[in-house]
Amino acid sequence: MLRRSALALLSAAVVSTVLAPLPAAAADPGRDIGLQGFRDIVVDDTHGRVFISQGTDTIVVTDLDGVPADVVTGLPAASGMVLTDDDTTLYVAAAGADAVGVVDTATLAVETIHTGADTCPRDLALTAGMVWFTQGCGRTEGIGALDPSDASVHPALSTISSARWASMVIDSSPGRPDELFAATDAGLYSFTAEGGEVPSLTPRLERPGRHPVDFTISPDGSRLVSTAGSTSREALALSTEDFSPVDTYLLAPDAQVYAVTYRDDGMLAVGGDGYTRPDVLVFETGSTTPMRRYDLGDEPSVASRGSTFGDKRLYLVAFELGNLFLTVIEPRLEPALEVRSGGRTFGYGERAMVSVTLEGGDTNRAVEVFAHRKGEKKVLIARGDVPAGGALVTPFEVTRPTWFSATYAGDDTFDPAEDETKTVEVKADLRTKMIRPRGTAGRYHLYRVGQRAALQAKLLPKGFPDRCVTLRLQYFARGRWGYDAKTSCLTPDRRARVRGYLIGSRQLAGMPLRMRAEFRGDKVHTKTITSWSYLKFKR
Structure with missing residues (x-):
C-alpha cells in the first residue's frame, strides 16, 4: 500500500x-632510388653524399637523406668501394674493366687505373698507405695493391683458393694499422700489410669455417664481427688478436644475418631478414644487448653487405620482391615517455591532473601536451621541460570525453617519442x-x-x-x-x-x-x- x-x-x-x-620503432622500408642491383654503399659526410654501386657501370649518388642527386658513370661492373680518411677520394673496384676507379668526391670526376688483364677487382680496403684489391675472375683469388702516390699496381701478393667464384671480401681498421683482413667461403684471414715500393702481405691468422657474407672491424681494432656465426641467425664477434670467439649477436630466432657494420664511435648494427621481426639491431659500444630494434616490414630484408654508417646515420639497402630500397635511420636510444590523465571518469568541469614523465633526454627534456576533446580539434595545454625524476603536471578542465597526448622531439642521444592516454569519461x-x-x-x-x-x-x-x-x-x-x-x-x-x-x-x-x-x-x-x-x- x-x-x-x-x-x-x-x-x-x-x-x-x-x-x-561541454567539453604510441618501425622503420620505413625505404626509398626506391632506381637501383638495378647492389654491391656496396659508402657515405661521404663531408660532401653530403651517399655512393651506391650496383654491379653496373653506374654508381647512384644520393644526398644524406637518401634522395637521388647524381650518378657516377664509366666504371664497368662497379662493386666494392672505399673512401679515404679525408673524404677526398673514392676508390671503386671496376671488375668489368680490370681497373680501380678513382673518383674525386668534390667534383665526381673519374679516372681509372688498370690492374692487369683478368684481375677482376671486386673489393677494396685501405691500410699501410695502399689501396688493396681482391683479384681473380674465377675460384682462385688473390689480393693485390695499388699505390695511390704513383698509381703503381702490384698484383697477386697473396693467393687463396675458394669453392665459390669471386667470393672474397676484405676490410681494415684504423685501430689495427698495417693489417688487412680477408674472408672467403673457406674462412677468415689476417695479413700483416706493408706498403711502399715493394708492398707485401704476410699471413698472420687463419680461421677455417663457412663463408661470411659480411664482416666488419671495430674502430679500436679489437673485434672482427662476422655474419658467419654458428648459425645463420647470429653474428659472431672474434678477437682480432687470435680470432677466438668473444661474443654473439642474435638477430631473431628465425632470422638470416646478411650485414654488419660499425660506426666510428663503436656502435654496431646487425641486419638481415627477421621473418618475425626485427630486421635490424643496433648495439651500443661494448654491449650485446640491443639499444634499438628496427622492423622494415613484413617483406623487406637487409641486402647482403647492405649496411654502413655515416657520422650519425645508419644507411641500409633493403630488398623486397626483387626491388631494392634505401633506408636511412638515425639510431638513438628509445626514451620512455608516459602521459597520464589522473583518472578514468571525471565529474563535469572537474580538473584532470595531466602528468608527463620522461626517462631519457640528455640535452632536451621539453615536451608538448595536448587535449583531444571529442568532436573538437586538439588543443595545446602545456609546453615545458619534464623535471628529471619528476613529472610535468598540467590541470585541465574536462567537460566531454577527452584523451591526452604528449610529444617529445628527442635530442642527439634519444629518439622522438609520443604517448597518449585512453579517453576519459565525463559525467x-x-x-x-x-x-x-x-x-x-x-x-x-x-x-x-x-x-x-x-x-x-x-x-x-x-x-x-x-x-x-x-x-x-x-x-x-x-x-x-x-x-x-x-x-x-x-x-x-x-x-x-x-x-x-x-x-x-x-x-x-x-x-x-x-x-x-x-x-x-x-x-x-x-x-x-x-x-x-x-x-x-x-x-
Whole structure:
C-alpha cells in the first residue's frame, strides 16, 4: 500500500524540457632510388653524399637523406668501394674493366687505373698507405695493391683458393694499422700489410669455417664481427688478436644475418631478414644487448653487405620482391615517455591532473601536451621541460570525453617519442535540491504530513533535446533502504530542470525517505547519479 502510493505520487511529477554538454620503432622500408642491383654503399659526410654501386657501370649518388642527386658513370661492373680518411677520394673496384676507379668526391670526376688483364677487382680496403684489391675472375683469388702516390699496381701478393667464384671480401681498421683482413667461403684471414715500393702481405691468422657474407672491424681494432656465426641467425664477434670467439649477436630466432657494420664511435648494427621481426639491431659500444630494434616490414630484408654508417646515420639497402630500397635511420636510444590523465571518469568541469614523465633526454627534456576533446580539434595545454625524476603536471578542465597526448622531439642521444592516454569519461552536470522544506534535522529535510515534498534536478549543459532524467525514491524499513519507486524518464524544461513530488500521507509520517536523480548517459556524457537527498514527514 505504502509503496504503491509513493510510486503513484512520484510518477505524477511535473516537468518541462531541455539539456546540453561541454567539453604510441618501425622503420620505413625505404626509398626506391632506381637501383638495378647492389654491391656496396659508402657515405661521404663531408660532401653530403651517399655512393651506391650496383654491379653496373653506374654508381647512384644520393644526398644524406637518401634522395637521388647524381650518378657516377664509366666504371664497368662497379662493386666494392672505399673512401679515404679525408673524404677526398673514392676508390671503386671496376671488375668489368680490370681497373680501380678513382673518383674525386668534390667534383665526381673519374679516372681509372688498370690492374692487369683478368684481375677482376671486386673489393677494396685501405691500410699501410695502399689501396688493396681482391683479384681473380674465377675460384682462385688473390689480393693485390695499388699505390695511390704513383698509381703503381702490384698484383697477386697473396693467393687463396675458394669453392665459390669471386667470393672474397676484405676490410681494415684504423685501430689495427698495417693489417688487412680477408674472408672467403673457406674462412677468415689476417695479413700483416706493408706498403711502399715493394708492398707485401704476410699471413698472420687463419680461421677455417663457412663463408661470411659480411664482416666488419671495430674502430679500436679489437673485434672482427662476422655474419658467419654458428648459425645463420647470429653474428659472431672474434678477437682480432687470435680470432677466438668473444661474443654473439642474435638477430631473431628465425632470422638470416646478411650485414654488419660499425660506426666510428663503436656502435654496431646487425641486419638481415627477421621473418618475425626485427630486421635490424643496433648495439651500443661494448654491449650485446640491443639499444634499438628496427622492423622494415613484413617483406623487406637487409641486402647482403647492405649496411654502413655515416657520422650519425645508419644507411641500409633493403630488398623486397626483387626491388631494392634505401633506408636511412638515425639510431638513438628509445626514451620512455608516459602521459597520464589522473583518472578514468571525471565529474563535469572537474580538473584532470595531466602528468608527463620522461626517462631519457640528455640535452632536451621539453615536451608538448595536448587535449583531444571529442568532436573538437586538439588543443595545446602545456609546453615545458619534464623535471628529471619528476613529472610535468598540467590541470585541465574536462567537460566531454577527452584523451591526452604528449610529444617529445628527442635530442642527439634519444629518439622522438609520443604517448597518449585512453579517453576519459565525463559525467553530466546533474545537481539536485529539495524544494521548500519546513526545516532540517541532521541530514533530513522536514515536511508536514499533507505537504508536497519536491526534489528538483538540473541537468547541464543544455543543448541535448533527447536527454531525460529519472527520479528515484527509496524508504527505510526493516533495517534497510530499498523498495524503490521511480518516475519515467523526464525531459527537462527550458531551464534544464525536472521536479518530482511526493505527497506526505499519514502512512509516511516519521518514515525515513530518500530521493535522487539519475541520468543514464549517452555518447557524450557517461551515466551520472546524484547523491541521495533525505526527507521525513512530521505530523
